[in-house]
Amino acid sequence: xxxxxxxxxxxxxxxxxxxxxxxxxxxxxxxxxxxxxxxxxxxxxxxxxxxxxxxxxxxxxxxxxxxxxxxxxxxxxxxxxxxxxxxxxxxxxxxxxxxxxxxxxxxxxxxxxxxxxxxxxxxxxxxxxxxxxxxxxxxxxxxxxxxxxxxxxxxxxxxxxxxxxxxxxxxxxxxxxxxxxxxxxxxxxxxxxxxxxxxxxxxxxxxxxxxxxxxxxxxxxxxxxxxxxxxxxxxxxxxxxxxxxxxxxxxxxxxxxxxxxxxxxxxxxxxxxxxxxxxxxxxxxxxxxxxxxxxxxxxxxxxxxxxxxxxxxxxxxxxxxxxxxxxxxxxxxxxxxxxxxxxxxxxxxxxxxxxxxxxxxxxxxxxxxxxxxxxxxxxxxxxxxxxxxxxxxxxxxxxxxxxxxxxxxxxxxxxxxxxxxxxxxxxx
Ligand SMILES: *[C@@H]1O[C@H](CO)[C@@H](O)[C@H](O)[C@H]1NC(C)=O
Ligand SMILES: *[C@@H]1O[C@H](CO)[C@@H](O)[C@H](O)[C@H]1NC(C)=O
Ligand SMILES: *[C@@H]1O[C@H](CO)[C@@H](O)[C@H](O)[C@H]1NC(C)=O
Ligand SMILES: *[C@@H]1O[C@H](CO)[C@@H](O)[C@H](O)[C@H]1NC(C)=O
Ligand SMILES: *[C@@H]1O[C@H](CO)[C@@H](O)[C@H](O)[C@H]1NC(C)=O
Numbered sequence: 001x002x003x004x005x006x007x008x009x010x011x012x013x014x015x016x017x018x019x020x021x022x023x024x025x026x027x028x029x030x031x032x033x034x035x036x037x038x039x040x041x042x043x044x045x046x047x048x049x050x051x052x053x054x055x056x057x058x059x060x061x062x063x064x065x066x067x068x069x070x071x072x073x074x075x076x077x078x079x080x081x082x083x084x085x086x087x088x089x090x091x092x093x094x095x096x097x098x099x100x101x102x103x104x105x106x107x108x109x110x111x112x113x114x115x116x117x118x119x120x121x122x123x124x125x126x127x128x129x130x131x132x133x134x135x136x137x138x139x140x141x142x143x144x145x146x147x148x149x150x151x152x153x154x155x156x157x158x159x160x161x162x163x164x165x166x167x168x169x170x171x172x173x174x175x176x177x178x179x180x181x182x183x184x185x186x187x188x189x190x191x192x193x194x195x196x197x198x199x200x201x202x203x204x205x206x207x208x209x210x211x212x213x214x215x216x217x218x219x220x221x222x223x224x225x226x227x228x229x230x231x232x233x234x235x236x237x238x239x240x241x242x243x244x245x246x247x248x249x250x251x252x253x254x255x256x257x258x259x260x261x262x263x264x265x266x267x268x269x270x271x272x273x274x275x276x277x278x279x280x281x282x283x284x285x286x287x288x289x290x291x292x293x294x295x296x297x298x299x300x301x302x303x304x305x306x307x308x309x310x311x312x313x314x315x316x317x318x319x320x321x322x323x324x325x326x327x328x329x330x331x332x333x334x335x336x337x338x339x340x341x342x343x344x345x346x347x348x349x350x351x352x353x354x355x356x357x358x359x360x361x362x363x364x365x366x367x368x369x370x371x372x373x374x375x376x377x378x379x380x381x382x383x384x385x386x387x388x389x390x391x392x393x394x395x396x397x398x399x400x401x402x403x404x405x406x407x408x409x410x411x412x413x414x415x416x417x418x419x420x421x422x423x424x425x426x427x428x
Pocket of ligand 2: 325326328329332334400
């Protein structure tokens, strides 16, 4: 988690903090929204030459690790951690993330620069110290600026070295937008030249992604032209999913708790799924109407499909768990696939392994989504003609092999959703 940048932006924030809340050390400043606070300081930075000067000085003092500056900086970091934590909790993101902000690499950057100079890997051009990749279509990295300062290239070189030598990483995945792909080509090549990783034992890759567009196909913005905040998006998702469930009169069937669980699963699930179900390198249009549609390749559709399968299994009213029954049938040779649709479904289920092996390699999660959607289609074809529970006269016959197929399908969905970070519900 990248908490704790400490470039000029932080100099601005700290200078503004000291002006606005001179008592900040004793009384924690009531900054609820760091974005607003940042905007204020940026405005001053652009408009007040005195403040600009102070911001630069503050940056220098911070990077020189003056205790007072470090303390103020920690305060700002804590506020941003708190804001992150709220969103992480809603999105069910592991709270045990490791923090690696820019400051973490401060000393390591100096080591890297000394190392590259000593090994004669830098060339000097107009006072800057550069390292060139082998492929000349990519730009060089600027390791030291003409004023002696470092750049993001320097911290990236320090970071890749730290990850391989200290963290012993064998695979490093950079999740950064596709606009940075040229930079990562240069970085990976230069790091290889410097011997900071060995491509035969360590895999480094750029997991690139496109941008989210508004319904007007332009960059996603609020009506007033601001960046859309994830928190606001989630609130809107929650409202809309509840509305959708009420339209379907689910509030009359579900308990209050079940309704709330369904509302959250649908809202968060639909936002995550619509992002993950697109080829990550392509831009996509963010549309609640589209993602809350209960037809087509959407989280809502698939979550419904899963709850339906789970309810078929419940209705079979079996005396034992499906696992036990399935195992017994496998052992006594009665787990047969006679109908062509049973066979087709069984084959579709076994494709899962290939899909997983593939996404672990290429990190294109949308193929998992496409697979789950295909599986749901194959399941519907199966269920349309293969009765799981048959009622003839007064007799109820349960086709056990089909219940086992239902269970296997449900588990593939559950595992798939788990990998995509989507919560499932028993009822919705
Ligand atoms: C250098 O990079 C360009 C752009 O990606 C690529 O087309 C070209 O094949 C590369 N050249 C070599 C020698 O790898
Ligand atoms: C095989 O096991 C299943 C599940 O327990 C059972 O219903 C079935 O009667 C068994 N079939 C035979 C031939 O033993
Ligand atoms: C899903 O089904 C379509 C159409 O049958 C097929 O082209 C595609 O390869 C399938 N995708 C996956 C991931 O199974
Ligand atoms: C399973 O794989 C086969 C062969 O690649 C493909 O034809 C079929 O569409 C796949 N089914 C699903 C549901 O992915
Ligand atoms: C079905 O059950 C009802 C009442 O239990 C009984 O009157 C009827 O004869 C039964 N029909 C058959 C076909 O078993």
